[in-house]
Amino acid sequence: MAHALREAPAAVARRPLRFLTAGSVDDGKSTLIGRLLFDSRAILADQLDALEAKAGGGQPIDLALLTDGLEAEREQGITIDVAYRYFATRERKFIIADAPGHEQYTRNMVTAAAGSDAAVVLVDATKLELDDGTGLDRSAAPLQLLPQTRRHALLARLLRVPHIVFAVNKLDVVADPRAAFARVRAALIAFAAEAGFEPAGIVPISALHGDNVSRPSTIADYDGPTLLALLEQLPSESAVDGTALVPVQYVGAQAGDGVGHRSRVLWGRVARGTVAVGAELVVFPSGETARVAELHAAGGRVASVGADRSVGVVLDRQLDVSRGDWLATPGAVAPTARFRATLAWLDSEPAIVGRKYWLRHGNRWLQGRITAIDSRLDITTLTAHAADALAVNDIGDVVVETQQPLPLESFASDRVAGALLVVDPATHRTSGTLLVSEALP
Amino acid sequence: MNAPTTLDHLLPELDLAQLDALEEEAIFILRETAAAFERPALLFSGGKDSCVVLHLAQKAFKLAGSKKTRLPFPLLHVDTGHNFPEVIEFRDRIVAELGEQLIVAHLEDSMARGTVRLASPEESRNGHQSVTLMEAVDEHRFDVLIGGARRDEEKARAKERILSHRDSFGQWQPKNQRPELWTLFNTRLKPGEHMRSFPISNWTELDVWLYIQRERIELPNLYYTHRRDVVRRRGLLVPVTAVTPPAPRETVEQVAVRFRTVGDMTCTCPVESLAASAAEVVGETLTVTVSERGATRMDDRTSEASMERRKKEGYF
Numbered sequence: 001m002a003h004a005l006r007e008a009p010a011a012v013a014r015r016p017l018r019f020l021t022a023g024s025v026d027d028g029k030s031t032l033i034g035r036l037l038f039d040s041r042a043i044l045a046d047q048l049d050a051l052e053a054k055a056g057g058g059q060p061i062d063l064a065l066l067t068d069g070l071e072a073e074r075e076q077g078i079t080i081d082v083a084y085r086y087f088a089t090r091e092r093k094f095i096i097a098d099a100p101g102h103e104q105y106t107r108n109m110v111t112a113a114a115g116s117d118a119a120v121v122l123v124d125a126t127k128l129e130l131d132d133g134t135g136l137d138r139s140a141a142p143l144q145l146l147p148q149t150r151r152h153a154l155l156a157r158l159l160r161v162p163h164i165v166f167a168v169n170k171l172d173v174v175a176d177p178r179a180a181f182a183r184v185r186a187a188l189i190a191f192a193a194e195a196g197f198e199p200a201g202i203v204p205i206s207a208l209h210g211d212n213v214s215r216p217s218t219i220a221d222y223d224g225p226t227l228l229a230l231l232e233q234l235p236s237e238s239a240v241d242g243t244a245l246v247p248v249q250y251v252g253a254q255a256g257d258g259v260g261h262r263s264r265v266l267w268g269r270v271a272r273g274t275v276a277v278g279a280e281l282v283v284f285p286s287g288e289t290a291r292v293a294e295l296h297a298a299g300g301r302v303a304s305v306g307a308d309r310s311v312g313v314v315l316d317r318q319l320d321v322s323r324g325d326w327l328a329t330p331g332a333v334a335p336t337a338r339f340r341a342t343l344a345w346l347d348s349e350p351a352i353v354g355r356k357y358w359l360r361h362g363n364r365w366l367q368g369r370i371t372a373i374d375s376r377l378d379i380t381t382l383t384a385h386a387a388d389a390l391a392v393n394d395i396g397d398v399v400v401e402t403q404q405p406l407p408l409e410s411f412a413s414d415r416v417a418g419a420l421l422v423v424d425p426a427t428h429r430t431s432g433t434l435l436v437s438e439a440l441p
Numbered sequence: 442m443n444a445p446t447t448l449d450h451l452l453p454e455l456d457l458a459q460l461d462a463l464e465e466e467a468i469f470i471l472r473e474t475a476a477a478f479e480r481p482a483l484l485f486s487g488g489k490d491s492c493v494v495l496h497l498a499q500k501a502f503k504l505a506g507s508k509k510t511r512l513p514f515p516l517l518h519v520d521t522g523h524n525f526p527e528v529i530e531f532r533d534r535i536v537a538e539l540g541e542q543l544i545v546a547h548l549e550d551s552m553a554r555g556t557v558r559l560a561s562p563e564e565s566r567n568g569h570q571s572v573t574l575m576e577a578v579d580e581h582r583f584d585v586l587i588g589g590a591r592r593d594e595e596k597a598r599a600k601e602r603i604l605s606h607r608d609s610f611g612q613w614q615p616k617n618q619r620p621e622l623w624t625l626f627n628t629r630l631k632p633g634e635h636m637r638s639f640p641i642s643n644w645t646e647l648d649v650w651l652y653i654q655r656e657r658i659e660l661p662n663l664y665y666t667h668r669r670d671v672v673r674r675r676g677l678l679v680p681v682t683a684v685t686p687p688a689p690r691e692t693v694e695q696v697a698v699r700f701r702t703v704g705d706m707t708c709t710c711p712v713e714s715l716a717a718s719a720a721e722v723v724g725e726t727l728t729v730t731v732s733e734r735g736a737t738r739m740d741d742r743t744s745e746a747s748m749e750r751r752k753k754e755g756y757f
Binding site: 015016081082083084085086088092093095107108110111114115249250251252253265267269296298299300301308309310312323346358360363365415416419420421423428429430433 | 459462463464465468469472473475476500501502503504505510592593596599600615616618619620621622623624625626627629630631642643645647648
């Protein structure tokens with residue numbers, strides 16, 4: 001009964017928005033998160049009681065204390081790992097990946113950025129050289145951004161976080177908020193252009209008092225949307241275009257009837273494109289082809305499924321397919337076993353050229369080695385420096401060889417087929433991630 | 442006051458389609474867990490979060506309309522011997538209806554073996570569950586345990602990974618967690634180690650109730666309003682049971698209550714409520730002013746860091 005098949009819902013229009021917050025110690029990041037939770041009533045009475053008890057009678061509560069999770073953190077007064085926070089407005093559910101701002105914790109920022117739909121980079125207006133003390137008008141001179149601002153934004157850009165928003169904080173305590181915001185804004189736009197992206201927004205805020213977080217304020221003569229309004233409206237991106245590509249995640253129970261033979265269900269989340277009943281697919285790596293006989297979703301049979309949704313594929317003939325294989329539109333993938341990539345190294349032991357590591361690409365584990373380290377990236381400027389080693393928190397350009405060919409894409413064009421995980425074969429620690437730049441002969 | 446409570450009335454703007462995204466993520470994690478490990482087990486206590494995970498597992502592994510297939514892993518419950526009897530009854534009925542396999546690990550067996558020793562007979566058994574859990578992991582050689590923990594429950598849980606590594610003592614190392622990048626989960630283990638898998642990490646208490654309402658998931662009836670004997674102690678309503686009798690001079694009252702979490706009887710408290718359905722619980726959850734664990738768990742009140750400490754020791 002073909003007419004009974006319904007279209008699976010397109011990638012949910014208003015998916016929860018996952019965003020990371022990046023800022024250095026004292027930029028007011030924890031206060032901003034506390035403010036978002038407080039304004040959206042995600043903070044409950046007993047949690048407020050604990051804060052009021054800490055503040056002491058009559059003192060204003062410290063919103064930053066809401067977000068310090070672990071004992072070790074409270075001892076050091078810094079965030080040491082990515083923490084996830086939840087709040088919802090009438091428009092949208094939000095997931096905050098709270099990334100620590102310390103330089104040595106680049107690995108946490110990478111963790112928070114991977115999979116985030118947006119990044120909110122905090123800029124502390126009071127730390128910028130707005131006034132050189134000479135009394136001369138310097139408003140025409142270019143403003144120097146802080147290294148951490150550049151680093152946070154460039155890391156988010158490197159990991160292809162779809163939307164980058166700058167929140168310029170503490171404008172309530174600078175002498176001339178309007179002039180200061182104008183200069184910071186110009187510097188951010190120039191910097192973003194140089195880095196190859198357009199900011200999704202630049203919002204002057206006071207996290208402490210709540211200006212332009214959820215409550216509109218005319219601070220710095222700003223009349224744009226509040227930070228929260230901006231985040232509510234950001235589109236959740238799906239890689240919907242192009243040829244179909246599905247990494248096989250789980251080979252499930254047999255579908256018994258309706259096909260004329262017993263066939264297994266190949267489950268996977270569509271990486272890009274759309275899979276439809278009747279379409280021809282090629283299995284990677286076997287190269288065999290078949291047509292889609294049935295498609296299953298969690299709620300029942302469907303006619304087609306788009307990117308970012310899981311689907312159960314039943315093929316019209318029995319093929320040997322297992323976890324780690326890929327289903328693709330014929331001709332869509334070009335397997336390669338040698339490629340150039342950006343390597344973000346997250347392990348305390350440095351990357352070793354020639355050593356075999358475990359790699360995970362899609363759902364396939366295989367071995368691979370770094371054959372050359374070409375350069376290390378200065379993440380503050382995005383300039384490459386000649387290097388032959390990469391240590392923890394370093395990012396660099398490398399050449400990699402894998403044990404078998406893979407259907408790779410450039411990371412910039414496909415976040416699923418373009419990323420690999422690097423795991424130390426001795427410790428099983430997650431050592432780094434490879435972002436594919438180009439296939440090599 | 443007695444007007445019918447409808448979700449449309451309570452939530453004119455909140456888009457329920459957001460539940461689809463949470464469901465998709467949870468089912469993806471369940472399939473990943475079943476595919477990447479050899480011997481998974483799903484922790485099922487009859488509590489609402491584990492009922493939601495069990496429901497998600499049915500959707501992940503059974504084709505719609507097919508009753509024949511079974512989950513690719515057994516269910517596991519650590520029974521302290523101090524669970525609410527109606528919850529144990531519910532647990533056994535649901536398992537039988539679904540035709541799943543349930544393994545029950547009894548804390549009292551650990552006490553008989555001498556691996557759990559209570560400081561006094563009155564001491565809560567709740568904190569000792571991790572010993573029995575690890576003994577079950579060893580006995581059945583489970584390499585991954587699927588649980589219904591959520592990051593919004595508590596500050597220490599906010600830092601938990603979706604796939605969280607445990608060493609051979611079952612310990613969590615919060616300072617040494619594996620970075621989790623996209624869905625490229627690092628599923629590699631050494632012998633003796635295992636993983637915890639949390640499919641509903643990104644759900645809040647409200648999401649859980651909205652989903653229970655939408656999917657009509659059956660729960661033990663103590664999640665809905667009922668009259669129960671309680672005493673008021675340090676701002677909590679403490680249920681009067683065989684193992685938690687009233688102290689001398691305490692007054693026993695009968696109050697209309699429901700439970701927000703259900704665990705060991707010695708440390709789980711109900712809240713006053715007239716909510717008789719999931720929709721009415723959603724209504725209460727939207728206006729609630731006390732966090733889930735703050736209202737109902739005596740054990741977490743000991744210190745703000747108590748959850749983190751217990752997690753390090755292998756508690757779920």
